[in-house]
């Protein structure tokens with residue numbers, strides 16, 4: 562059913578990517594909320610859950626931050642497989658699972674408050 566999926570307090574969505582943003586791992590909460598099976602996610606670009614309301618600049622900031630070795634935090638509106646959406650507060654960690662000089666990334670997401678979502682919505686309306 563499309564519409565907003567509101568996270569539960571106990572939801573904790575985790576995904577891991579390679580250095581290009583290709584999904585290497587997603588936990589059960591991620592699969593449940595986004596509406597995909599693990600097999601549908603592995604190997605796909607993380608933009609598979611991208612929602613068109615998200616400004617490009619937010620992801621540029623995410624990539625610039627983690628590629629310079631720093632942790633990025635921010636609010637993200639994501640799309641579910643069935644055309645719905647869900648808001649998360651994400652923390653993205655760089656330098657995960659390094660192999661032959663290439664490092665991946667890890668994102669952990671929890672439920673944001675309605676006030677936090679409202680603020681992010683307003684901010685993102687002013688961005689591109």
Ligand SMILES: Cc1cc2nc3c(=O)[nH]c(=O)nc-3n(C[C@H](O)[C@H](O)[C@H](O)COP(=O)(O)O)c2cc1C
Nearest residue numbers: 578582607608610611612620637639653666667668
């Ligand atoms: C660890 C990690 C987690 C990410 N999580 C998301 C996410 O939940 N939703 C999303 O739209 N993009 C996420 N991204 C950013 C995507 O890689 C991508 O840059 C973004 O969806 C914009 O798509 P585009 O680069 O094709 O325009 C994540 C990137 C990394 C490295």
